[in-house]
Amino acid sequence: SNSKDTVLIALIAAGVAVFATEVLRRFNTSDKLKGKKKLAPIPESMFGRKLLEEEFAVKPNYIYGNCGSFGHVPQRVILAQLELIKERESDPEGWYRFGREYSLYFDAIRELADFVKSDPTNLVLVENASTGTNTALRSIEFADGDKILVNSHTYGAVLKNVKAVRSEFPGVEEVNFDLQVPLNSKADVIKQFETAINENKGIKVAIIDHITSPSALLLPVKELIEVCHKNGIIAIIDGAHAPGHIPLNLEELNADYYTGNIHKWLFAPRGCALLWVHPKHHDVTRPILVSHNHMLDTLEKRFVPSATRDSTAYLAVPSAIAFHKALGGLDVLLERNRQLANAAAEMLAEAWGVERYPVPESLRSPNMALIALPPIFQDNFPPEERECTKLMKRLHDKGSFISFNPVSGKIWARISVHAWNSMEDFFEIRDKVLEMANEVPSDCPDGLPLNAQTARTITSPLVAK
Template structure:
């Protein structure tokens, strides 16, 4: 049977647990045989990008490789052949047992838990880190006078979530200003120590593992240990961490950890992890009240929420295998970090600006921040970020992220396995031309 015929037979057959294993093995053998290099060759072989589209911002919505998309589509097809049975197997497994008795959600949880160094009973899968943050903050017993610590480098939706929780509970937000330049990790630790000393009623700290607007790899473990000494709960925003930095969640001095799998770990969008320390299991429920809200375990409470699409979760095992097949974190980091560092140096020189002034070891491995040239057309304000992103894309087909902090506009570029140097030359030229700066 030819490979194309094999793929076709998988598509029309029922995708059982055995079929899932076989499919992953087939695509693994296919990849090993092809021996694709990173960059342009991998983009053409494994991604669905339009020819005129250039993504220099994997850090937002990322891109899903073809094998993972094909698995997602096969699972959708299986669901639609017997939709009622698909959902009944999720809600009523006693009366509608799955083939082989397997629970796809539990299987995905176990695969993700192994990848991030967690016990499966402490981890659940949710749609994204924003959902995870809400599941934590909206279930904490905060009252009037309690305080939540966050920073000026926090992600926008998390800041709004804190604002909402404060309005609902009467608690207060303490926003820690983190100025740049940063000389060392000690600068950050001292800022946190001072804040904890000045505000005695801080109940929970939201700590970024990698900051969104500035791509700073924070000294998360040191900060978490500091908070723990002060009896402050620690909620880590690890949106950019899985697939970009090694994780061993059970060893971290934190209470909660959320992280996306659809940014750097190749899963379909709508897949994230929420890790909960055992001491908090009884108090954490999904933010959506549903049939299993009062179930005894985390797994049961989060497993099935109405007609939510769980298929991105079921693709997590395949996404992790794709990651391993590319050589794992070591090989991916070697390529991405080198490309990202080169691109940041090249852009800063071409734009006559500078990179974010932080220690090299505090830079996110796959992300970099470069100042944008100052022009009257794009003043340093939040409104210019979307305007500049749209103008660059309209001019060149390049998607890049722009952020505003420290009274400057910055370009936050990302590098992933499908990127190559030409992508950043296009970004360089597009920014100069849109800003009407002579090269």
């Protein structure tokens, strides 16, 4: 057994070495990137499949239309992370004990703060947006009768956070209201939130998505924060999909807490997210993990990476931002990705004979779109996570991927568009889904039969956004 473990470890180490060597080979030398945050501009003529093949470690001929779940890390950023790991391993004492990690962490905070328009003292890094939401909830003092407001589009992991709080404070209640579609305007969203607040006295905290995960709605969070504050409610904003996707000014938003992933749309290694904390909550906000920094006197010091946690995903944030800027930043990406997402969604809806999610353009996230799956799927698969996972596995096996989600009583396809995508990707996805439709047995109400190997690999629904 020990010899087998030794061989396995050796194989893994060799694989990592081969990958690192290939990254270095592609860019000729680490000196091209080492220590440099500013990259040469990458022209739009490079966008699409060429960008994917030259800048990302994607497997050949795979169509990836789901940046919204896990993001995609550029090889340049992977290389920057590898350089950080190498530096750490060359001098662990200097790294952990004598402040090198500390210094790099605050460099990353300053660059990220500039990108999201935040005071650096209000900003910390956490593992993902769900961790950020959990940190905020754990920093609030609850009493019997307090209520937490969520809605039918709230992300599943966040709902579990709320459930965990309620298990510790049995007197706390959850108010989960149905944010109904169709929606005609931002005013419709605000009115539904106001109605939920007015009909449920005692709401202490509201958790609001900036961009909803399953339904790709862009909610009017600034106005909703103002509604919360007018009613004495703490506003926690789940901006999991926002950084690098839409412009942010966290100081102007003025939430109580705002969290968002850096590893989705902003190219950071996984897992890496920001947590913005209003100054009035600094003193009570502490990391979930209790360690050496837990009782330090300022918010930013308390969240410096603890002990021997691998912080290199955080420390590579400046390289991720540099890559985003090299693509033209939001000035280029926002409009380009919005146009492609809209065109692809319209094409898919027409080809499949279905509707897009019934909301106006002002409530649609720029880089994502929701299209109903063809009727044969609606007729044969109940709108449940388990069934969506079966269908996603089928599509993945065909060499393509987009997300399928149960929303508002139907199964919807959620496409995500980033700089490596092109219209040709979505033509491929169109055809693959139509292939799948032809494979659905009309007399199989329980969905597609899974072969034994697939059944063994699917043990629970995919939980990533």
